[in-house]
Amino acid sequence: MIAQTKSSDLKAIWENQKNPDSTRFNALAEYYKINNQAKPDSTLIVLEYYYKLAKEKNNTKELFNVANDRGGIYRLKGELDTSMHYYKEAEKFAIKLNNPLLKANITGNIGNVYANQKNYKKALQYFSNSFTIYKKIKDKNGESRMLSSIGNVYLYIQNYDLALAYYQKALTTIKNIDVPPRSIAVIYLNIGWTNYELKKFKEAQLYNEKAIEILEETKDKFFLLNGYTTLARIHRDLNQLKMAAEYADKSLVLSKELNVSEFITISQIIHAQIDLKKGNSDIAKNKGENILKNLDKKANLELKEELYDILYKCYQAENNPKKSLEMFQKYTIYKDSIQLEKNKITLIREVIKKEFDTILQEKDLKIKKEKAELELAQLKKTYGIILGSILLITCIIFYYNRNIKKNRKKREELLQEIEKLKSNDTTNLVVNSNDFILSREKIEVFINKKLNDTDWNVLNILQKEPDISNKELAEKAFMSVDGIGSSLRRMYLYFDIKESKYKKISLIMEAIKASNK
Numbered sequence: 049m050i051a052q053t054k055s056s057d058l059k060a061i062w063e064n065q066k067n068p069d070s071t072r073f074n075a076l077a078e079y080y081k082i083n084n085q086a087k088p089d090s091t092l093i094v095l096e097y098y099y100k101l102a103k104e105k106n107n108t109k110e111l112f113n114v115a116n117d118r119g120g121i122y123r124l125k126g127e128l129d130t131s132m133h134y135y136k137e138a139e140k141f142a143i144k145l146n147n148p149l150l151k152a153n154i155t156g157n158i159g160n161v162y163a164n165q166k167n168y169k170k171a172l173q174y175f176s177n178s179f180t181i182y183k184k185i186k187d188k189n190g191e192s193r194m195l196s197s198i199g200n201v202y203l204y205i206q207n208y209d210l211a212l213a214y215y216q217k218a219l220t221t222i223k224n225i226d227v228p229p230r231s232i233a234v235i236y237l238n239i240g241w242t243n244y245e246l247k248k249f250k251e252a253q254l255y256n257e258k259a260i261e262i263l264e265e266t267k268d269k270f271f272l273l274n275g276y277t278t279l280a281r282i283h284r285d286l287n288q289l290k291m292a293a294e295y296a297d298k299s300l301v302l303s304k305e306l307n308v309s310e311f312i313t314i315s316q317i318i319h320a321q322i323d324l325k326k327g328n329s330d331i332a333k334n335k336g337e338n339i340l341k342n343l344d345k346k347a348n349l350e351l352k353e354e355l356y357d358i359l360y361k362c363y364q365a366e367n368n369p370k371k372s373l374e375m376f377q378k379y380t381i382y383k384d385s386i387q388l389e390k391n392k393i394t395l396i397r398e399v400i401k402k403e404f405d406t407i408l409q410e411k412d413l414k415i416k417k418e419k420a421e422l423e424l425a426q427l428k429k430t431y432g433i434i435l436g437s438i439l440l441i442t443c444i445i446f447y448y449n450r451n452i453k454k455n456r457k458k459r460e461e462l463l464q465e466i467e468k469l470k471s472n473d474t475t476n477l478v479v480n481s482n483d484f485i486l487s488r489e490k491i492e493v494f495i496n497k498k499l500n501d502t503d504w505n506v507l508n509i510l511q512k513e514p515d516i517s518n519k520e521l522a523e524k525a526f527m528s529v530d531g532i533g534s535s536l537r538r539m540y541l542y543f544d545i546k547e548s549k550y551k552k553i554s555l556i557m558e559a560i561k562a563s564n565k
Contacts, residue, residue, distance in 0.1 A: 333362035494562035
């Protein structure tokens with residue numbers, strides 16, 4: 049009742065044209081999520097509305113979703129050609145969108161159809177391609193699904209050990225990560241069916257019951273149908289007929305609700321087999337004859353073999369040799385056909401294993417090649433960075449060395465000019481530069497200020513040692529370094545010294561020039 053109310057609310061949302069497109073699409077997607085397994089036929093009707101809305105809005109992503117969803121429902125219903133049609137349509141949209149996650153999803157789904165069609169080589173190629181994309185985008189849930197799908201192929205070709213190995217890999221991959229409960233339940237179903245094929249009934253029962261516990265909660269009815277049917281078979285084979293009948297009833301009710309003809313037939317056959325085991329051959333015969341009247345011509349060989357086996361035994365029990373022989377002959381035909389299929393599968397199994405090993409080797413080589421190319425590109429990038437750094441450092445060193453030389457040359461020129469000024473070259477008088485004396489009076493006239501004794505003392509020290517450091521200057525002037533700095537800053541302003549380097553040299557040069565005037 050709650051689900052119906054919710055579905056009704058969702059319908060009101062998507063039909064309200066005043067709602068934003070995204071809100072309407074989200075409501076449609078939520079309806080599919082809730083009802084695709086519970087009400088597949090109703091969901092297909094809603095998907096038609098979904099498609100028209102997506103087409104009207106020209107929304108490629110939503111068109112992908114609709115096609116993919118349709119394909120999923122038809123695959124579960126066993127209508128594989130229709131399913132493939134929609135999956136191929138979705139594949140075109142995924143390519144157009146260039147979305148790796150969508151590509152991985154649809155590639156895996158197409159692989160499932162090929163597997164159901166017994167085209168195992170194609171199925172493995174698609175599963176492997178999908179797995180590679182999931183691994184590249186680090187989608188663990190997707191990786192697990194593809195490992196499980198590869199396991200399914202090995203189950204179909206009766207390589208049960210490999211099937212179980214892949215199912216365990218699938219479980220390990222999603223260990224400790226948040227995944228939909230259904231994902232785990234489906235793997236349990238697969239492990240259960242594989243153990244059933246190996247006639248390990250207790251293990252098969254355990255895993256199917258674990259799956260059903262989850263699926264009854266999630267309401268994933270198609271998968272639940274598989275679980276009920278397998279448990280019906282297990283209890284039948286264990287001669288636990290009451291439990292077998294209960295699960296066959298559940299399977300029949302659900303298969304009719306979902307309108308899945310194959311499972312309807314399977315459930316009915318199990319009921320007839322139970323009656324036969326109980327000794328109710330007349331009831332079993334009537335059920336078998338009714339099944340035969342409505343049997344789909346496309347029904348698989350195993351179903352036909354089981355049905356004719358029931359009828360053969362029933363006619364034999366009522367002492368009807370003519371009918372008994374007729375049923376036995378048909379039973380033998382289908383049994384032989386199944387054996388031929390098994391013989392083919394034996395050959396296919398070896399071919400598939402070799403081909404898949406080749407696929408895996410090619411994938412591995414491709415991955416290794418891509419990894420090597422990536423490492424080479426990173427190595428080239430690293431070498432490029434190192435080479436660039438070396439060139440940059442070389443340029444910096446060259447620049448600083450050039451500046452040092454340039455500054456040193458300028459310093460030497462300034463010092464030489466000071467010596468010339470002190471020697472009074474401009475007057476052609478040869479005077480010992482060491483005897484040069486600054487003129488305080490002329491300097492004060494030049495700067496239009498009175499010099500204090502501290503500044504005058506500093507100038508006289510500089511006159512003898514123009515490139516002296518501030519620390520040495522402080523020691524000779526019996527002042528602090530801060531005091532020297534303060535004195536120099538004042539005189540830089542007095543003499544208008546703007547030179548950023550060798551300011552002390554420029555300062556004394558100006559003082560000597562003023563003294564020479």
